[in-house]
Amino acid sequence: MHAIRIQEHGGPEVMRWTELPDPVPGPGEALVRLGGAGVNYLDVGARSQGAGGWAAPVVLGAEGMGYVSALGAGVTDLAVGDRVAWFYHPGSYAELLAIPAAALVKVPEGVDDATAAGLLMQGLTANHLSTETYPVGPGDTAVVHAAAGGVGLLLTQLVKARGGRVIGLVSRAEKAAAAEEAGADHVLVHSGAGFQDRVRELTGGRGADVVYDGGGADTFASSQLALRPHGVHAYYGPFMGVPTLRPTDLPDSILLTYPVVHHHVPTREALVRRSAEVFDLVRAGRLTQRITGRYPLAEAARAHADLESRRTTGKLVLVP
Structure with missing residues (x-):
């Protein structure tokens, strides 16, 4: 699989499309095939200065959605094929991810992939x-x-x-x-x-x-x-x-x-409940995610450059 990785901190030019071994889900984890990743200022801070403990070398990205393709031992509340989303998992700019099942929430019908990919963090x-x-x-x-x-x-x-x-x-x-x-x-x-x-x-x-x-x-x-x-x-x-x-x-x-x-979602129960509140508002038409830029995952550096220019509005997402 491929991922966006940095060897050192700096501008968008340090971001590299890198081939890495496919991850294997351990106990309590799910293997997820990326459907989309949200682009956030958190990612910019991680890339430029290692803010928040993101020391290079590291795969960037924290937010996204995807499809469960395998389950590790002990995971009982997810199934292969489920659409899932997460608001924070380091290394989300990757085609495949092994993510703790406790960090994942199911994406309900009526919420499309692009919206789910960039919704939960913000x-x-x-x-x-x-x-x-x-x-x-x-x-x-x-x-x-x-x-x-x-x-x-x-x-x-x-x-x-x-x-x-x-x-x-x-x-x-x-x-x-x-x-x-x-x-x-x-x-x-x-x-x-x-x-x-x-x-x-x-x-x-x-x-x-x-x-x-x-x-x-x-x-x-x-x-x-x-x-x-x-x-x-x-x-x-x-x-x-x-x-x-x-x-x-x-x-x-x-x-x-x-x-x-x-601190808003300190427990699994709170994450599920608060995510459902956000998803329900989207499904009811009371909350709209304005996606203004879709970029191939391999071109994540361009998305970062556009975000930092302050000329963008709404949400930027990366798609594999």
């Missing part, structure tokens, strides 16, 4: 942000960074589904239409700091209830200044830079949190 993140991180309720105002990106488009839809109002931030004017189509009530074009005054204008001077900030260090202070007193700054953009902070720097008694999707 879908579970958006679900986490809009429920446990800050449970959006009717009338709440949320600022969504990168509102035309993969997480942003899903998060906007989930906030609207829960009765909230969305102020979306996009880096380029041509991205505004995608955010509006997802349901954003207002879209601001900002590539960095300085948007807090406009947010306060749109909220009658009060400030937003929550800011979902995947924008990185450059937007950190403005996100906090855009909040109402005791508002929530949900910072989930570590791969875009980590700012320094003293607790006394926090304005207006705001609450700062660093939400991690693994």
Whole structure:
């Protein structure tokens, strides 16, 4: 089988289409033939600097879907031929994978392969942000960074589904239409700091209830200044830079949190339940995964380059 492997960290040029031995599923694992892999900024951080413990040499990729082709000893809740998806398994840019069965969820009818391949990492993140991180309720105002990106488009839809109002931030004017189509009530074009005054204008001077900030260090202070007193700054953009902070720097008694999707699905039961919530919203037509780029797996480097250009919207997926 082939996989996208790096020998050293760097730009997209370090990614190599490499022939490797076929994996063999061990006890508690399933052998999965890849149907598609999602492309995430996590993958970019792993490739460029080994962020998150991805030390080279390593096969890249964390998210995907595929078809069960063999089962290891002790696996009883899956069958050969099942369509399955996962939100985190290191080495997902590969034609074949041996994955712990506990990390896999079945893909229901009504969810196509491309959607399933790129849904769970960002879908579970958006679900986490809009429920446990800050449970959006009717009338709440949320600022969504990168509102035309993969997480942003899903998060906007989930906030609207829960009765909230969305102020979306996009880096380029041509991205505004995608955010509006997802349901954003207002879209601001900002590539960095300085948007807090406009947010306060749109909220009658009060400030937003929550800011979902995947924008990185450059937007950190403005996100906090855009909040109402005791508002929530949900910072989930570590791969875009980590700012320094003293607790006394926090304005207006705001609450700062660093939400991690693994804490949303800490058990097998939680993974199955939360994944079902996301899949059910897709099947009901209340959540749409906007796939804007499909690339052959062997051309994953091109997908990385396009993602890093910040010219893309929606989700990019790799197909074998």
